[in-house]
Amino acid sequence: MGGTFDPIHLGHLVAAEQIRADLALDEVVFIPAGAPWQKAREVTPAEHRYLMTVLATAANPAFSVSRVEVDAPGPTYTVDTLRALRERLPDEDLFFITGADAILSILTWRDATECLELAEFVAATRPGHDLSDLEETGVREKVMAVDVPALAISSTDVRERIAAGRPVTYLIPREVEQYARKHGLYGTERQRLGIDQPR
């Protein structure tokens, strides 16, 4: 399961578990993106996002977290990750799970056609979002869409809530919230400098 996970939230975890059960997958490997090259906004350092993902997934025996993109120097591309996985696991069925919104831009990804050949793509869709924009591209039939109502939660909303001092209880795991607060992630600049305390 690929994502920026900035931060990981319960929508990601519900999606992973639901898709694992629906497709009878042996395990789900979370792969926090290293340096997402298409991002306009500033992304939290990869090590923080990796550690929050470890905290969020530690209790589930079918979940693990990979450092492959976090440790890669420079920009990371899904095609490189999938090539490496395929080399390590030549005989396994591989699925690449991510958000439907992310998959909508797949044609702009490096070696998109090869990506779609290396793994079966699974799009976790948020309420109100679908893959119809891919209909005319020939990509739609190569992507499996799975509705995940819990994806009404979004990392953007979680970041905005923390910055505004609003609660994120029941949106992200408690350990992730504690980690984010301890390291001053997502607060305003004044909160980071210790001038204002989040309410």
Ligand code: NAP
């Ligand atoms: P993003 O732009 O941060 O997110 C796009 C949308 O997808 C957001 O609404 C996001 O919601 C959702 N999303 C992302 N990951 C998700 C997940 N695992 N489950 C459910 N929803 C998810 O997208 P991104 O995180 O950068 O990219 C997603 C994946 O695509 C990553 O693995 C990334 O490496 C890959 N990608 C590859 C390329 C390439 O060139 N190879 C380019 C772009 C993306 P939240 O914010 O709530 O997560």
